[in-house]
Amino acid sequence: MYRQARYDEPLLNEMHSTEKKDIDANVPTILKRENLELPNIPEYEVVRHYTRLSQMNYAVDINTYPLGSCTMKYNPKLNEEIARMFLYLHPYQDESTVQGALQIMYELQEMLKEITDMDAFTLQPAAGAHGEFTGMLLVRAYHEFREELEKRRNVLVPDSAHGTNPASAAMAGFNVIEIPSNKEGMVDIDALEAATDESTAAFMITNPNTLGIFEEDILEIAHIMHKNGALLYYDGANLNAIMGITSPGKMNFDIVHLNLHKTFSAPHGGGGPGSGPVGVRGDLVDFLPVPIVNYDGEKYFLDYNVKHSIGKVRSFYGNFGVLVKAWAYIKRLGGEGLKNAAIRAVVNSNYLKERIKEHYELPYKELRKHEFVVKPKNATALDVAKRLLDFGVHAPTIYFPLIVHEALMIEPTETESKENLDRFADIMIKIAKEADEAPEILHEAPHNTSIRRVDDVLANRKPVLTWKMYMEMKEKGEIDY
Amino acid sequence: MVVAVIPYSMDDMKEMLEYMGVSSWEELFIDIPTVARKDGINIPSMDEYELYRHAKELADKNKDFFHMPNFLGAGVYFHFVPPAVLELSARSEFYTSYTPYQAEISQGMLQVLFEYQSLIAELTGMDVANSSMYDASTSLGEAARMANRINRRKEILVPENLHWEKESVLKNYIAGLGMKIKKYPLNDKGMIDLEALSSMITKDTAAVYAENPNFFGIIDENVTRIKEIIGDTIFIVGVTPLSLALLKPPGEYGADIVIGEGQILGNPISFGGPLLGIFATKMKYVRKMPGRLIGMTRDAEGHRAFTMTLQTREQHIRRGKATSNICSNEALCALMSTLYVAYLGSNGLKEVAKKNMDNTKKLMDMLKSEGFSAPHFNAPHFNEFLLDLPKNPHLVNKALIAKGVQGGYPINEGCFRGIGHAMLLCTTEMHREEDMRKLVESLKEVL
Numbered sequence: 001m002y003r004q005a006r007y008d009e010p011l012l013n014e015m016h017s018t019e020k021k022d023i024d025a026n027v028p029t030i031l032k033r034e035n036l037e038l039p040n041i042p043e044y045e046v047v048r049h050y051t052r053l054s055q056m057n058y059a060v061d062i063n064t065y066p067l068g069s070c071t072m073k074y075n076p077k078l079n080e081e082i083a084r085m086f087l088y089l090h091p092y093q094d095e096s097t098v099q100g101a102l103q104i105m106y107e108l109q110e111m112l113k114e115i116t117d118m119d120a121f122t123l124q125p126a127a128g129a130h131g132e133f134t135g136m137l138l139v140r141a142y143h144e145f146r147e148e149l150e151k152r153r154n155v156l157v158p159d160s161a162h163g164t165n166p167a168s169a170a171m172a173g174f175n176v177i178e179i180p181s182n183k184e185g186m187v188d189i190d191a192l193e194a195a196t197d198e199s200t201a202a203f204m205i206t207n208p209n210t211l212g213i214f215e216e217d218i219l220e221i222a223h224i225m226h227k228n229g230a231l232l233y234y235d236g237a238n239l240n241a242i243m244g245i246t247s248p249g250k251m252n253f254d255i256v257h258l259n260l261h262k263t264f265s266a267p268h269g270g271g272g273p274g275s276g277p278v279g280v281r282g283d284l285v286d287f288l289p290v291p292i293v294n295y296d297g298e299k300y301f302l303d304y305n306v307k308h309s310i311g312k313v314r315s316f317y318g319n320f321g322v323l324v325k326a327w328a329y330i331k332r333l334g335g336e337g338l339k340n341a342a343i344r345a346v347v348n349s350n351y352l353k354e355r356i357k358e359h360y361e362l363p364y365k366e367l368r369k370h371e372f373v374v375k376p377k378n379a380t381a382l383d384v385a386k387r388l389l390d391f392g393v394h395a396p397t398i399y400f401p402l403i404v405h406e407a408l409m410i411e412p413t414e415t416e417s418k419e420n421l422d423r424f425a426d427i428m429i430k431i432a433k434e435a436d437e438a439p440e441i442l443h444e445a446p447h448n449t450s451i452r453r454v455d456d457v458l459a460n461r462k463p464v465l466t467w468k469m470y471m472e473m474k475e476k477g478e479i480d481y
Numbered sequence: 482m483v484v485a486v487i488p489y490s491m492d493d494m495k496e497m498l499e500y501m502g503v504s505s506w507e508e509l510f511i512d513i514p515t516v517a518r519k520d521g522i523n524i525p526s527m528d529e530y531e532l533y534r535h536a537k538e539l540a541d542k543n544k545d546f547f548h549m550p551n552f553l554g555a556g557v558y559f560h561f562v563p564p565a566v567l568e569l570s571a572r573s574e575f576y577t578s579y580t581p582y583q584a585e586i587s588q589g590m591l592q593v594l595f596e597y598q599s600l601i602a603e604l605t606g607m608d609v610a611n612s613s614m615y616d617a618s619t620s621l622g623e624a625a626r627m628a629n630r631i632n633r634r635k636e637i638l639v640p641e642n643l644h645w646e647k648e649s650v651l652k653n654y655i656a657g658l659g660m661k662i663k664k665y666p667l668n669d670k671g672m673i674d675l676e677a678l679s680s681m682i683t684k685d686t687a688a689v690y691a692e693n694p695n696f697f698g699i700i701d702e703n704v705t706r707i708k709e710i711i712g713d714t715i716f717i718v719g720v721t722p723l724s725l726a727l728l729k730p731p732g733e734y735g736a737d738i739v740i741g742e743g744q745i746l747g748n749p750i751s752f753g754g755p756l757l758g759i760f761a762t763k764m765k766y767v768r769k770m771p772g773r774l775i776g777m778t779r780d781a782e783g784h785r786a787f788t789m790t791l792q793t794r795e796q797h798i799r800r801g802k803a804t805s806n807i808c809s810n811e812a813l814c815a816l817m818s819t820l821y822v823a824y825l826g827s828n829g830l831k832e833v834a835k836k837n838m839d840n841t842k843k844l845m846d847m848l849k850s851e852g853f854s855a856p857h858f859n860a861p862h863f864n865e866f867l868l869d870l871p872k873n874p875h876l877v878n879k880a881l882i883a884k885g886v887q888g889g890y891p892i893n894e895g896c897f898r899g900i901g902h903a904m905l906l907c908t909t910e911m912h913r914e915e916d917m918r919k920l921v922e923s924l925k926e927v928l
């Protein structure tokens with residue numbers, strides 16, 4: 001049975017603090033700080049505090065983490081070791097003193113081109129959503145250059161799209177129009193055709209889509225965009241399903257972002273850092289952010305010479321530490337290894353789907369890629385998710401994509417054995433039975449985690465966002481926890 | 482090849498395919514149009530040891546801080562990252578988890594991030610901080626967007642010495658809103674020209690952005706006067722978080738939004754990334770703010786618990802109307818900053834900050850006593866200062882590299898009003914006296 005560690009761990013500022021010292025520095029009187037409320041705690045207590053907290057945290061290194069759309073694959077330790085070799089370099093150092101770092105970036109650009117069949121890459125964006133925003137800025141710049149931005153106000157997204165897609169398009173100043181899915185769970189081509197015209201700037205789509213279904217009409221979709229002068233944008237969140245088998249380039253996409261923290265095994269860091277390189281084709285190369293890394297046959301250099309560059313989307317060159325990990329992963333696996341990872345990810349997902357599909361509803365068509373979406377027959381997705389935690393596995397993504405009510409989005413990834421998948425399937429089946437026979441177990445779940453089910457409604461109603469707010473509210477008797 | 486280990490296995494696949502009634506894996510890909518097929522990926526593989534050696538060779542081609550004194554700053558800084566911080570952040574319970582969507586099984590990360598929000602709020606003197614943005618420049622972009630969300634106005638005023646990279650990022654972040662950037666001047670002390678700023682405020686001014694210390698490293702006491710001049714215009718302050726151990730928090734001089742680069746607190750410089758965007762504001766604006774927030778609540782048994790909260794601002798719920806598109810953020814960097822501050826405490830943080838100021842002063846004094854014109858502006862400095870040069874700073878830097886020293890960030894002639902050839906020199910607590918001596922001696926030789 002699973003039992004997560006549980007400590008009644010105080011907040012940092014509730015821990016015993018040694019005496020505070022006054023330190024006088026030569027700053028203008030008007031700008032002198034009077035008070036700094038931070039505790040002074042010996043090293044061993046600090047280490048114990050955070051070690052205990054770590055034990056109250058679930059992770060890929062503990063067990064299966066089938067969080068759909070997030071590709072929670074195992075992160076090889078070699079990547080971490082290699083990244084630690086590059087910690088104390090400044091981005092503005094003379095190029096002659098950072099040739100190794102630049103070589104890694106250059107090689108990564110080249111390898112991503114080979115994997116995606118795009119013409120050039122920027123490694124600058126800090127995450128997937130940041131890559132999308134960068135892509136949308138490129139769409140802007142492209143249409144602006146052609147003096148069409150005024151009329152091309154709309155970006156289309158499928159109704160199954162991830163929330164970042166419409167959010168990124170809107171941030172770049174576009175109107176967002178949703179395109180419905182058909183009963184197969186793919187983009188409704190007729191609706192797309194009808195919505196596309198001279199006002200269309202781009203269509204953003206991920207393939208396989210968020211249901212894990214491959215958009216079979218992708219070439220037709222590309223054709224519709226291109227004949228209307230619009231661009232086709234690839235959200236690379238799901239690239240893990242197709243590496244080496246097809247590519248955004250082969251599917252006629254114009255702009256693509258990748259999530260190195262998903263497909264290329266850089267760890268997710270409890271929420272980040274990620275990295276979201278953007279690749280482009282043809283004329284779009286001239287608009288990429290600066291700098292890109294180039295090689296003149298002798299040395300690597302930062303190339304600021306991009307004709308119509310949009311400038312910068314963040315400081316410096318990207319999340320270098322994450323780039324190194326992705327570089328190491330790709331180098332180690334090679335093309336063959338990447339393709340096999342995709343195959344294994346798709347086999348794992350379809351196998352798991354077959355194992356549980358009698359017990360959960362599987363909307364839309366059967367054949368899936370690296371992930372699939374089901375819904376409980378007799379429970380809420382939330383209850384199933386919470387009950388899963390009791391068995392020491394992480395829950396799938398829930399309530400996404402929005403077009404499936406009570407969605408459980410399951411992505412096992414390639415780094416799970418048949419044995420693990422069977423175990424996960426057995427748990428899912430057991431929970432489906434519990435939902436029929438003893439639903440209170442689900443409502444009351446989880447039981448075996450550090451805490452019982454959290455009160456999210458209360459968290460929203462009475463926001464307590466810092467320890468100071470906590471103390472003030474506690475003092476006033478507004479809260480009792 | 483020593484050992485060909487790959488991080489997954491193809492072993493038990495046959496059994497699985499049989500169970501599915503599928504003869505080969507290819508059947509699972511029949512929905513991919515033949516014309517869109519790709520014939521594999523042309524990248525050779527390497528075994529683990531071979532790759533480790535190769536990476537080491539590449540690492541050895543670099544000259545990092547410990548192999549060459551380095552006086553660069555301009556946004557990211559060489560600070561010492563204590564081993565306790567590095568070790569704890571390498572606990573894979575933390576770094577191989579993701580966004581704590583399932584709160585009950587993720588209390589560890591959630592509490593760390595709550596502590597992070599708390600200590601950023603304390604350092605900045607603001608009510609609330611989010612649990613991270615990508616970096617300081619994107620925090621600035623998001624802050625400008627937030628100002629527009631609050632008052633619908635279209636112009637942001639920034640100092641004339643704003644780093645060009647930040648300006649470029651800002652421009653991209655506000656382009657979609659039709660907002661514009663205008664620059665206000667500094668006075669002859671390198672501080673904000675309050676009169677000029679005052680005359681530039683109009684009913685279109687959404688926000689005023691000021692940095693303290695500013696891009697030239699100057700501790701600018703005029704920031705304390707801005708809010709009274711600009712009234713209800715949103716006041717955004719950019720900070721170097723370490724300096725806040727000694728300096729008055731912006732919350733005490735009227736800041737509405739505080740941003741900054743969190744790398745400075747316990748994150749290795751790592752060739753400029755990953756970084757950590759600090760973002761803090763007042764409680765009255767919390768529903769307008771971007772990024773993830775962790776809140777305290779209780780569980781079904783009444784115990785204290787942590788969870789992600791006020792999520793209706795975010796893209797996964799609000800989609801095209803969200804306050805930001807951010808999803809993955811810089812949580813692990815926020816964790817490292819939390820560890821760093823916990824480790825140092827108020828005493829340690831103040832000591833490190835003071836050491837930073839002292840070292841800057843020491844280098845300025847050494848240069849002055851050798852007849853250099855440093856600092857360009859006669860004001861108190863933190864970390865950085867401008868050194869005037871008789872010739873192109875890029876050439877000076879090349880010559881310094883030949884002597885085994887990395888000089889400061891080059892300031893091209895004509896870049897900033899009143900400043901000719903110059904470089905922005907930076908020291909931190911990591912620079913020893915002998916490093917500074919080496920810089921001064923080398924400068925003397927190359928000029």
Ligand SMILES: Cc1ncc(COP(=O)(O)O)c(C=O)c1O
Nearest residue numbers: 069127128129162237274808809
């Ligand atoms: C389909 C899809 N697109 C985009 C994103 C955004 O990526 P990131 O979190 O790296 O910003 C995600 C992340 O979960 C995703 O699943």
